[in-house]
Amino acid sequence: MSKSGMLDLAAGVGGKIDKSDVLSAVDTYEKYHTCYGGEEQERKSNYTDMVNKYYDLVTSFYEFGWGESFHFAPRWKGESLKESITRHEHFLALQLELKPGHKVLDVGCGIGGPLREISRFSSTSITGLNNNEYQITRAKELNRIAEVDKTCSFVKADFMNMPFPDCTFDAAYAIEATCHAPDVYESYKEIYRVLKPGQCFAAYEWCMTDSYDPSNRDHQKIKAEIELGNGLPEIRFTRQCLEALEKAGFEVLWEKDLTMDSPVPWYLPLDTNHFSLSSFRLTALGRLITRNMIKTLEYIGLAPKGSQRVQGFLEKAAEGLVKGGRTEIFTPLYFFVARKPRST
DSSP states (O other), X not given: OOOOSHHHHHHHTTTTSOGGGHHHHHHHHHXXXXXXXXXXXXXXXXXXXXXXHHHHHHHHHHHHHHOSOOOOOOBOXXXXXXXXXXXXXXXXXXXXXXXXXXXXXXXXXXXXXXXHHHHHHHTOEEEEEESOHHHHHHHHHHHHHHTOTTTEEEEEOOTTSOOSOTTOEEEEEEEXXXXXXXXXXXXXXXXXXXXXXXXXXXXXXXXXXXXXXXXXXXXXXXXXHHHHHHTOSOOEEHHHHHHHHHHHTOEEEEEEEGGGGOSBOTTGGGOTTOOOSTTGGGSHHHHHHHHHHHXXXXXXXXXXXXXXXXXXXXXXXXXXXXXXXXXXXXXXXXXXXXXXOSOO
């Protein structure tokens, strides 16, 4: 199960970074971003360092507030956040038509929440690819606890340069992960390479919609807040993802922004005007309690210096996500299924 206590959260801040270096890591990470004077090209050029620092800093916060699966989901009325996340993962498995015995790749697997759920649901063997050592350490521990460590494994590597032979996998998916790629075409091309001919790749992408106006300062600010709080080099338009898929050689079977059919707004868990007992830690009161506890734990030395700063940019990201959702200029649920042709 996920680490759920406040002390677990505090101890995990910084991941594999030495606790005395957390504050300087926060400084470095923030300076990559527009909100602090950073530029997009610098984020792309240094994406490995930026994304690794991001996940070292935030993983324990994510696990504390969100659980083991770090992603959004379309949600039905009367459905809890956890239930919607599970259904969302099952939906992906069904769209890929996963079968027992399939060898599947999870591109950017986090701490493996979706991997474990999809593996049990579909009776498949899944390899999780992740370039963050701390997350892989957590993922292996959680696999052992869930008793899926015999069928699911992890490889530490960059998804821009995968250490797998051509035509290795029967299916591949990415859940809100390839948004971290500095070049989405290059990431899709690598996924295409390791897929067997005739097999499919499905993904949920973070994208700006056609409602985004690059000349609108409010829109620019929302985009910058989301990039800062989520370790993104840039946020692409949905059409750019489609163009990159086709350029990489995929046949796009279908694509849709799933936020359009969600009866409950996808950003509701982050909306401070919303109260939920089942997602209490994400509410305004829950965040206030967490903020004060982190402040206290940092003051007495149980949380590393810089922990409050991490929570600060995560809260800024939450504000940006809510505003992005309300204005409909951003979606974390742009979904597609694409197939590698049988003859390549």
